[in-house]
Amino acid sequence: MTAASIRRSGGRLRVLFVTPAYIPFISGARTFVEAMARRLAADGHAATVLTTNAVRASDFWRPPAQSHARLATQDVLDGVAVHRLLLTYPWPAPYAFGVLRRVGLWLHLSGLPSAVTHPVQSRLARSMPPLRNLEEASDKFAAWADVVHADDSSWDGMLMAAATAAARHRKPLVVSPLMHLGDAWVRAHYQMAHQVKIYKQASSVVALSAMESDALMALGVTPGRVRHLHMGVDGLPPEFENLDTAAFREQIKAGAPIVAFVGANTRDKGAFALARAVLQLNLEGTAVDLVCAGPQSEELHGFLRSQPREAKSLARVRIHVLGVVDETTKQRLLAACSLLALPSQVDTFGIVFLEAWQHGKPVIGAMAGGIPDLVQHEKTGLLVPFGNVDDLAAAIRRLLLEPPLAARLGAEGRATVQRAYTWDRTYEDQLAIYRGVLNAAGGVV
Numbered sequence: 001m002t003a004a005s006i007r008r009s010g011g012r013l014r015v016l017f018v019t020p021a022y023i024p025f026i027s028g029a030r031t032f033v034e035a036m037a038r039r040l041a042a043d044g045h046a047a048t049v050l051t052t053n054a055v056r057a058s059d060f061w062r063p064p065a066q067s068h069a070r071l072a073t074q075d076v077l078d079g080v081a082v083h084r085l086l087l088t089y090p091w092p093a094p095y096a097f098g099v100l101r102r103v104g105l106w107l108h109l110s111g112l113p114s115a116v117t118h119p120v121q122s123r124l125a126r127s128m129p130p131l132r133n134l135e136e137a138s139d140k141f142a143a144w145a146d147v148v149h150a151d152d153s154s155w156d157g158m159l160m161a162a163a164t165a166a167a168r169h170r171k172p173l174v175v176s177p178l179m180h181l182g183d184a185w186v187r188a189h190y191q192m193a194h195q196v197k198i199y200k201q202a203s204s205v206v207a208l209s210a211m212e213s214d215a216l217m218a219l220g221v222t223p224g225r226v227r228h229l230h231m232g233v234d235g236l237p238p239e240f241e242n243l244d245t246a247a248f249r250e251q252i253k254a255g256a257p258i259v260a261f262v263g264a265n266t267r268d269k270g271a272f273a274l275a276r277a278v279l280q281l282n283l284e285g286t287a288v289d290l291v292c293a294g295p296q297s298e299e300l301h302g303f304l305r306s307q308p309r310e311a312k313s314l315a316r317v318r319i320h321v322l323g324v325v326d327e328t329t330k331q332r333l334l335a336a337c338s339l340l341a342l343p344s345q346v347d348t349f350g351i352v353f354l355e356a357w358q359h360g361k362p363v364i365g366a367m368a369g370g371i372p373d374l375v376q377h378e379k380t381g382l383l384v385p386f387g388n389v390d391d392l393a394a395a396i397r398r399l400l401l402e403p404p405l406a407a408r409l410g411a412e413g414r415a416t417v418q419r420a421y422t423w424d425r426t427y428e429d430q431l432a433i434y435r436g437v438l439n440a441a442g443g444v445v
Contacts, residue, residue: 013045013434016145018138018162020060020129020155022051022082024071026295026324027264028351029152029178032231032426034080039427041079048081050141052131056295056324057264060129061097063089083141085131100124104156105188114193122194125156134158138165145171147434153177153198154189163198172203172437176229179212181369182268182345182386191219203437206430208349209370227433232423233354240328245336252320256287257400260337260361262330262352263344265292265300265321270343270366270386272303275319277393279311282318286397290319293333297323334359339399339406345386347371353381354421357413362406364395380413 019033037047053071054060075082090096104124107117134157142148142165150162153175166173175198179190199205199221206229207213216226249258259278265271271292278290292300304315322329334340340356345368353363353374363381365371375381382399384391399406 013040013438014144014146015040015045015047015434016141016148016162017047017049017051017151018148018158019049019051019151020158021054022049022084023077025054025056028231028347028349031351032176033151035232035234035423036427036430037080038078039423040431043431046081047079048083048141048145050083050085050137052087052129053084054087054129058296059087061089062094083137085134085137088130088132090127090130097127097130100127104128104192105185108188108192109184118193118197121156121192122160125160125194128155128157131157134161135164138162139168142166142169142171146438147172147174149174149176149434151176151178153179153195156192156195159195159198163201167201170441172434172441173198173201174204174206174433174437175199175202176206176208177212177216178208178348179215180346180348181211181215186268186346187215191215196220203440204433206433209373211370211373212348227429229429229433230421230426231349231351231354232421232426233351233358233417234423236331236358240331240335243332243335245332248332248336252291252322254289254291254320254336256289256318258333258337259288259290259396260333260340260356261290261292261294261342262333262340262355263294263342263347264296265294266296267299267303268344268346270341270345271300273343273387273389273392274341275300275304275315276389277396278318279307279314280389280393281397282314283311284393286400288318288396288400291322291333291337292320293322293325293330295324297321330355331359334361337361339364339396341392341396342366342371343384343386343392344371345369350374353413354417357410357417360407360410360414362399362409363413364392364399379409380416381409 017033021030040047071084073084104121138161148162148166148171150159153159177190180186196219205216205221205226213226213228217223261274263269278288281288300321334356339362341364343366348370350371356363365375365383366386367383368386377383382395384395
C-alpha cells in the first residue's frame with residue numbers, strides 16, 4: 001500500500017490473519033487473533049481471517065462425526081470477515097497426518113544438513129494441515145491486504161502459504177510463531193529449517209515472552225525484527241464478579257478445596273502430572289478435588305483408566321473432567337477454586353493465568369516455555385519443574401495450608417493484570433508493529 005493510498009483511505013489498514021482455527025475453536029491463539037481482529041474492525045480498519053473449519057483439535061486429523069456442526073465457509077463476526085477452508089483427510093485417515101508430521105520432526109532431529117531436510121519438510125508441510133485451495137485463497141487475500149499476519153507456525157503449511165503469498169505481492173509479513181519451548185520434540189514443531197527461513201525473512205516476528213525472543217534470535221532472526229508483545233484479557237464483566245460458588249460446587253459434587261485446570265487435557269499441558277499429584281495428596285490424607293475444563297478430555301480419561309485400582313477408584317470421586325465448557329462455567333470454576341494449576345511445557349504465554357488472577361486466585365505453573373516470564377515465583381504464583389509430581393503436590397499442599405500466602409499471591413496477580421495485561425494495551429502495541437513494518441516498506445504515513 002502506498003503512502004498516497006493510505007491517505008486516500010484515511011489511514012485505514014487492511015490486515016489478513018492466517019491462522020489454523022477461529023471461533024468457536026477454543027485456544028489461546030484463537031483468543032489472541034479474535035481480540036486483535038475485533039479491535040481492528042471496531043477501530044475502522046479492515047480485518048480478514050483466513051482459517052480452517054476445525055472446531056476441535058482432533059478435526060485436523062480425523063473426520064468429525066456426522067452430528068458435528070458445520071461452520072459457514074464465509075462469515076462476518078463482529079465486523080471481521082472470516083473465510084474457512086475445508087480440511088481434507090487423505091487416505092489412510094487419520095494415520096496419514098500423524099505419520100507425515102512425525103517424519104518431518106524426525107528429519108529435524110536427525111542432525112542431517114538443512115540442505116537435505118528443508119526440501120522434504122517443505123513438501124510435507126503442504127499437509128500440515130491438509131486443506132483445499134490454501135494457496136489460491138492465500139494469494140487472493142494477500143493481494144487485498146496491506147499486512148499479512150501468520151499465527152501459530154506449528155501449522156507450517158499455513159505459515160508457508162502466507163509467506164509465499166506475502167512475498168509474491170510484496171506485502172509485509174508479520175509472524176507470531178507462538179513457539180512452545182518444552183523438550184526437543186516440542187520445540188521441533190516450530191524450529192524446522194523451512195520455518196526458520198520464514199522467520200528470518202519476515203518483516204517482524206512477534207514473541208510473547210523474553211524466552212521466546214531469545215530463542216528466535218538464537219535461530220538467527222535479526223534482533224531488530226523481533227518484537228515482544230504481551231497477551232491480555234478484557235475486564236471482568238460485573239456478572240462474573242459475585243458468582244454463586246456454592247451452587248457450582250454442589251453441581252459438580254466437589255467435596256473438598258478445588259484445584260482448577262483450564263486447557264487441553266493432555267500430558268504436555270500438565271494435566272496428567274496434575275491428576276497424579278491430586279491423587280497422591282488424597283492418598284496422603286489431604287483432601288482436594290481437581291476440576292478440569294477444556295478440550296481433548298478423552299486423553300485424560302484414558303490416562304485415569306490406566307491408573308492402579310485404588311487411584312482409579314479415588315479419581316472417580318476427586319477428579320471431575322468437564323470437557324469443553326462455556327464462558328460462564330469457566331468463570332464459575334475460577335471463582336470457586338482455591339487455586340489454578342497449569343503445569344504445562346507447551347504454553348508460550350498462558351492467558352488462563354490472567355483469568356485466574358482476575359478472581360484473585362493464586363496459580364501454579366511449570367518452569368517451561370513462556371510461563372516463567374509471566375508467573376513470578378513466590379510473588380504472583382509458584383513454579384515447579386514440568387512433570388515433577390512430588391513438587392507439584394507440595395506446591396498445592398502449601399497453598400491450601402497457608403491461606404495468607406495464597407491470598408498474597410492472588411492479590412499481586414490481580415494487580416499485575418490490571419497494570420500490564422489488557423487486550424487494549426496489546427492492541428495498541430500490535431497496531432504499532434503493523435505501522436512499523438508498513439513504514440519500513442515505504443507504505444504508511
